[in-house]
Amino acid sequence: MDIHFENRRIVVTGAARGIGQGIARAFAERGGTVFACDLLADELAALARSVAPARGGRIETRAVDLTDGQAVAGFVAEAGADGPVDVLVTVAGGVRGQVPRPIEAVDEDSWRAIYDANVMTAFHAAKAVVPGMKAAGRGRIVTISSGAGLRPSMTGIQSYCSSKHAVVGLSRQLAHELGPFGITVNSIAPGFLRTSPDYERQWDGYGPAGQQALVERIAMRRLGQPEDIAWATLFLASDYASWITGQVLPVSGNPFP
Numbered sequence: 001m002d003i004h005f006e007n008r009r010i011v012v013t014g015a016a017r018g019i020g021q022g023i024a025r026a027f028a029e030r031g032g033t034v035f036a037c038d039l040l041a042d043e044l045a046a047l048a049r050s051v052a053p054a055r056g057g058r059i060e061t062r063a064v065d066l067t068d069g070q071a072v073a074g075f076v077a078e079a080g081a082d083g084p085v086d087v088l089v090t091v092a093g094g095v096r097g098q099v100p101r102p103i104e105a106v107d108e109d110s111w112r113a114i115y116d117a118n119v120m121t122a123f124h125a126a127k128a129v130v131p132g133m134k135a136a137g138r139g140r141i142v143t144i145s146s147g148a149g150l151r152p153s154m155t156g157i158q159s160y161c162s163s164k165h166a167v168v169g170l171s172r173q174l175a176h177e178l179g180p181f182g183i184t185v186n187s188i189a190p191g192f193l194r195t196s197p198d199y200e201r202q203w204d205g206y207g208p209a210g211q212q213a214l215v216e217r218i219a220m221r222r223l224g225q226p227e228d229i230a231w232a233t234l235f236l237a238s239d240y241a242s243w244i245t246g247q248v249l250p251v252s253g254n255p256f257p
């Protein structure tokens with residue numbers, strides 16, 4: 001199976017680091033024209049400098065706040081200037097620097113910050129790409145949810161768990177709505193990866209014994225890497241996955257999310 005994306009336009013949100021960066025890189029290395037966005041301009045610039053596009057691929061990066069619907073529409077219009085966006089991968093999200101607290105101590109602003117980062121970003125991005133995909137009669141949307149979208153979250157953060165369940169719900173609903181237009185919508189639910197300061201803090205919090213126990217609970221006996229998530233994304237975004245939609249794929253090294 002030779003998966004490549006020559007002459008395909010791919011939008012990746014939350015691409016500055018970790019999983020999103022791995023996904024943006026993987027598409028550009030396989031011929032894709034990648035439009036990568038994030039809040040973090042410096043990290044995006046470093047990504048653009050370090051990617052080695054192949055098969056005619058390239059990468060454009062833009063600093064965009066994906067909670068701003070108008071900004072997202074402008075970014076997607078730019079990405080689709082020469083033809084519709086073929087693939088959207090929504091990665092933006094995360095716990096936004098928050099730590100677990102008892103529910104009675106969670107304020108509304110903290111709750112909304114995580115919900116906005118994970119759900120509103122995906123909503124805005126999907127809304128912006130769909131008209132072009134409908135006109136083209138084809139498209140691929142892959143959302144990055146989490147094991148926390150299918151069960152309680154290891155982070156212990158209620159709004160994170162709720163928002164990832166919402167991302168799964170959004171993906172399933174859009175699959176139902178957009179299938180008649182040739183557009184598939186699937187979600188990948190990653191297991192634990194040490195990708196960013198938030199996840200490093202979580203990892204440190206487990207201590208050496210907890211870290212060892214976590215790895216021993218994983219059937220494959222290792223933590224995930226961004227490439228593990230990128231490879232699953234490439235498949236779901238490819239022509240080989242044209243009859244798969246509305247599915248949530250755990251990529252966790254385990255037989256469970």
Ligand SMILES: NC(=O)c1ccc[n+]([C@@H]2O[C@H](COP(=O)([O-])OP(=O)(O)OC[C@H]3O[C@@H](n4cnc5c(N)ncnc54)[C@H](O)[C@@H]3O)[C@@H](O)[C@H]2O)c1
Binds near residue numbers: 014066091116118
């Ligand atoms: N690392 C893990 O263990 C893990 C596990 C399951 C799911 N995930 C999910 O994978 C995704 C990527 O996470 P990661 O591990 O690479 O690290 P991360 O959580 O730091 O990545 C999230 C990215 O989204 C960006 N972002 C957040 N809000 C944004 C906004 N409003 N506009 C633009 N960009 C915004 C951040 O700047 C960051 O680069 C997240 O959605 C996260 O919830 C991560």
